[in-house]
Amino acid sequence: MFSKTCEYGIRATIFIASQSYQDNRVGLKDIAEKIDSPEAFTAKILQILSKSNIIHSIKGVGGGFEIPKEKMSQIKLIQIVAAIDGDRVFTGCGLGLSHCSETHPCPVHDRFKEIRNNLANMLENTNLEELAMGIKSGDTFLRY
Amino acid sequence: MFSKTCEYGIRATIFIASQSYQDNRVGLKDIAEKIDSPEAFTAKILQILSKSNIIHSIKGVGGGFEIPKEKMSQIKLIQIVAAIDGDRVFTGCGLGLSHCSETHPCPVHDRFKEIRNNLANMLENTNLEELAMGIKSGDTFLRY
């Protein structure tokens, strides 16, 4: 569904949010460990997220990553996915046609449109705060 | 969503069905051309489909691939996907956790379950015959 880059990106963002929620700034090493991801690869992903203004980074000693508490409920899953994977998931043809469209549809065009709309709605309506809550309460997990 | 292998596989199967519908056996070259796929790669995929009993192959001069008309409405999209991509699409975690489950869920577990169920239902309820019809009537396309 999503690229691994995107999967790690979502997990990292949720972890950062769950920590920021209790005013805890976190560093790369900690993030990579807590979401079980390769450190150097994760660093790159965090930079994308940082440039996309989804997370905030602070350089230097005592630096790290954080997300302002008041922004959490505004950040939707779709922003993370869009920043990393682009709109591939939402617009790409289910059968890989490069010019699949309403006027030139593949055989599963309409059926897929519905699935993709479901997905898009879900991503648009899910915010970081709710996801971070599950981690904080121990109901959901970011590794294994 | 699906691997390219699977996308080509679905397209090839639909094309074969649309031709078998009018008692037309088709060969590799023709298939690859009509669905715009690399020939040698397509050959491998057709072998998977053949071994999975989704398509029928005939060797030798005048041979090719076909699907018995009476089977078409019985073959569902999900069989093709399962034969090529396995159950990855239906069971895999949305965030890439290897042991995501009801008792150890990722933060989007329930939300994704719904999407995946939608997808599975669609694939289970879509048969080859209906898809082949769209091609035959010129309403849908298998290339570009």
Place this chain on the structure above:
DNA sequence: AACCAAATATGATTTAAATCATGTTTTAAA
């Protein structure tokens, strides 16, 4: 000002998926 811990930037390597190439087997027809 010097130092160190952090993020940032960039490029190299590895891995898996996709693609290509080549030889083997089967079968109808001449």
Place this chain on the structure above:
DNA sequence: TTTAAAACATGATTTAAATCATATTTGGTT
């Protein structure tokens, strides 16, 4: 019974995604 057209089988190569490695910049601390 030879030939040719087809599928089948297997391995090599290419490509893109994922991962690793290394050097640079930044900013607080001493």
